[in-house]
Amino acid sequence: MMGGSASESAYRVLMGVLESRTGQTLSPSRIWRIEMSLKPVMQRHNIADLDALVAGLVTSTSRQLLDDTVDAMLNNETYFYREYSLFDDIAATVLDKLREINKLRRRLTIWHCGVSTGQEAYSLAMLIAEQGEKWAGWQVDIVGTDVSYHAISRARVGLYSQFEIQRGLPVQRMVRWFDQTEAGWLVKADIRRRIDFSVQNMLTDRPPLASPADLIFCRNLLLYFSPSMRQKAFAKLRTMAAPQSFLVLGAGETVLGQTDQFVASPRLRGLYEPADQQMRRAAAA
Secondary structure: OOOOOOOHHHHHHHHHHHHHHHHHHOOOOOOOOHHHHHHHHHHHHOOOOHHHHHHHHOOOOHHHHHHHHHHHHHOOEEEEEEOHHHHHHHHHHHHHHHHHHHOOOOEEEEEEEEEEEEEHHHHHHHHHOOHHHHHHHEEEEEEEEOOHHHHHHHHHOEEHHHHHOOOOHHHHHHHEEEEEEEOEEEEEEHHHHHHEEEEOOOOOOOOOOOEEEEEEEEOHHHHOOOHHHHHHHHHHHHHHEEEEEEEEOOOOOOOOOOOOOOOOOOOOOEEEEEEEHHHHHHHHO
């Protein structure tokens, strides 16, 4: 048995639903938390237990129950300027390299895949805004996608609690880019309108990018994929990436032994480049 009151088959069905809808699998530690995660969903839909929830998923014609169930099983952990040194490197080095690469087109496209509730995408938008003069006359598109409709709804609103605002956000940026309201801290309209948030499954949907992505954030998402799904995800990321571009993964993630689509950047620690980009550079040397 995998858990307490629910049958093993209920857990199997829920794990299957999550993987088929999102590509994600549940680690043993997350399996034990399924029931706790789904309690608010069961209360909202007046469902007694996990077995009844699974029965409801099978028989219900309501998409809401399925959406709520999948949403509750996702890990939407994120915060502003996650790994501050990475954002420092992006501000100091990566954005300058991308400006040089794209100086003729004067266009920059950033895709944040698995954007969750939006804090890291807003962190990127703030970096761009703070470099205002550098990007004058440029078309800068930031696209944030996530499979969770709940997370994307929150990201679009851009309203954060005191706890969320204090996680990683320096006070001077909080004062500059947020308005304090009775409901929480609201991202200023100038930053909000810089990002296009949409509900997307990165494995099956095509993100709404106007041009190939110059910088892709896909952090702490591939951890939850099986090896075969991870390969599929890397292939999708490569399809969406510009010929000269950078991929950012989570601190605990790597391309080594996972894919031949991307390789570690020789110039920028912790970033990755399309493998064919490095081959072209070597051939030209």
